[in-house]
Amino acid sequence: MLHRLVWGLGLACSLALADSAPKIFAKCIACHGQDGQKIAPGAKGGTSIAGLSKQKLIADLKGYRAQFTDNGGAKSIMYIQAQNLSDTDIKELAEYISKLPKAQPNSTEKAK
Secondary structure, eight states: OHHHHHHHHHHHHHHHHHHHHHHHHTTTHHHHOTTSOSOOTTBGGGOOSTTOOHHHHHHHHHHHHTTOOOOBTTHHHHHHHHHTOOHHHHHHHHHHHHTSOOOOOOHHHHHO
16 A cells, blocks of 8 residues: 555656646746747857757756856856756756757758
């Protein structure tokens, strides 16, 4: 009986964590877009965050939290936002963003 209770609690916690990522990502939409495909203001390299690897996202978010990552002009916003993220939040958010479809080049870029 205890085994089932522990297993059930573990499953419930996993589902709760999975539900938290979209809520956390809602704070990112203004700069990164609803699907993560928008290039954030001042971003170096002109890339969006959608579909980046989980490892890169974790490293970048932890770097912003420690205030040493610099991917462009809006870094001060990221420094502030990342301060509110726990390690668990970062892992869940990275998992969520890594599964978003990458932005497709627009037809103008394809023609070049």
